[in-house]
Amino acid sequence: xxxxxxxxxxxxxAEWLLACEASYPKVYRAxxxxxxxxxxxxxxxxxxxxxxxxxxxxxxxxxxxxxxVASRAWKRHRWRNRIFRPLAALRHAxxxxxxxxxxxxxxxxxxxxERQREVIVSRYVLGLSQAETxxxxxxxxxxxxxxxxxxxxxxxxxxxxxxx
Amino acid sequence: MIxxxxxxxxxxxxxxxxxxxxxxxxxxxxxASRVVAAGLAVLVSAGGFAFAADVNGTADAAGLxxxxxxxxxxxxxxxxxxxxxxxxxxxxxxxxxxxxxxxxAKGEKVPLTNKPVVPGSDPxxxxxxxxxxxxxxxxxxxxxxxxxAQAATRAQELELKQRINxxxxxxxxxx
Numbered sequence: 001x002x003x004x005x006x007x008x009x010x011x012x013x014a015e016w017l018l019a020c021e022a023s024y025p026k027v028y029r030a031x032x033x034x035x036x037x038x039x040x041x042x043x044x045x046x047x048x049x050x051x052x053x054x055x056x057x058x059x060x061x062x063x064x065x066x067x068x069v070a071s072r073a074w075k076r077h078r079w080r081n082r083i084f085r086p087l088a089a090l091r092h093a094x095x096x097x098x099x100x101x102x103x104x105x106x107x108x109x110x111x112x113x114e115r116q117r118e119v120i121v122s123r124y125v126l127g128l129s130q131a132e133t134x135x136x137x138x139x140x141x142x143x144x145x146x147x148x149x150x151x152x153x154x155x156x157x158x159x160x161x162x163x164x
Numbered sequence: 165m166i167x168x169x170x171x172x173x174x175x176x177x178x179x180x181x182x183x184x185x186x187x188x189x190x191x192x193x194x195x196a197s198r199v200v201a202a203g204l205a206v207l208v209s210a211g212g213f214a215f216a217a218d219v220n221g222t223a224d225a226a227g228l229x230x231x232x233x234x235x236x237x238x239x240x241x242x243x244x245x246x247x248x249x250x251x252x253x254x255x256x257x258x259x260x261x262x263x264x265x266x267x268x269a270k271g272e273k274v275p276l277t278n279k280p281v282v283p284g285s286d287p288x289x290x291x292x293x294x295x296x297x298x299x300x301x302x303x304x305x306x307x308x309x310x311x312x313a314q315a316a317t318r319a320q321e322l323e324l325k326q327r328i329n330x331x332x333x334x335x336x337x338x339x
Contacts, residue, residue, distance in 0.1 A: 021189075028186035033177075042187055049189070105180040123169065124177040130167045145168065152170050159176055 016062065020052045023063035030067050030125040033109055034117055036074050047073035063126050064136045071118075108158045115139075116151035123148055207249055298335035306332060 011019065024045065031041035048070035055065070109117055122133040130148065134141040247255075295303075306328040313324050 024189060025186050029181045029184045032184050033181065038187065042189075045186075046189070102180045102183055105176065124174055125181065149168060152168075152173055155176075156170065156173055160172065 016055065017052065019062035020049065020066055023066050026063050026126060027066045027070055030121045031070055031074060033106065033121045033125050034071060034074070035106075035110055040074055040077065041070075043077070044070040044074035061126075061128060061132055061136070064122070064128055064132060067122070067126055068136055104159060108155055111158075112151050112154065116147055116154075119144055119147045120151045120155070204249070296335060299332070302332050302335045 027048070028041050028045060031044060032038065036044065045066070048066045051069050052062075052066065109120070112120065118137055119133060122128045122136060123130070128136065130141055130144045133148075134144045137144070309324060309328060313320065316324060
């Protein structure tokens, strides 16, 4: 995330907050795709918004920044949710069970490794480029390319029967 | 580096995640776990202060002859202060029994009720200690200090208790 902050865009505070607000639906979907329940995704996003109020709007991609901050918040609280809300995952499953296509996609995403999921979500849900994903996740662009290629192949095979 | 992007997969993502609608953004809800954690923290703090108040009250009623018992209770409390609420309640009950069995309202040590008393033998009752003026003055000062430290933190409270014990130790001859 440090690399992203080195690309100032000269956003005013109001523009920055507006951009964060606009990224809300996209980042929410990204968190759901990562495996968060709707409640956890909303909570993690709220954490990210609180952090956004203290930022100065010098990141290249507000949605990327929001995604990283919110996903970190979600991961931090995951262990606590497992203890205090052990049935949350079941409720989450019941919530999405009515939408076949969506659940198929989320189930297949859940089978990927965490790194693969992060890369795929950054690329296909947030719409970031390979370079932006690499900056955001602080990994080499080559690693992003290889991970995305491998994960996309697996998803294609499982969701579309291997067609491209 | 070629920025490979699968358009078909992108369409799958767009179509299938279309139904994921975010809830309206509202201030953070108070989750059950946060409420439970906050409630537990309040209970433990309140229990700790209530226990300290009980011990202090018992000490006042029992007088200085029970200072050593209270010191033991304090050390004992240190070992269970991070335990569960149930363990603390159990400890509180035991401590209250211990203090109650050892000291009566006049500040005299009395034998434990479960100790067998041999008929004809001298009971293990010590005469009430004669308090010197210095001891009485020190006791008054200690009470005043305790009143002034109503809003003290747990650490300050423990420190104060230690100071009071030291202060009372010499003039009152407590062990």
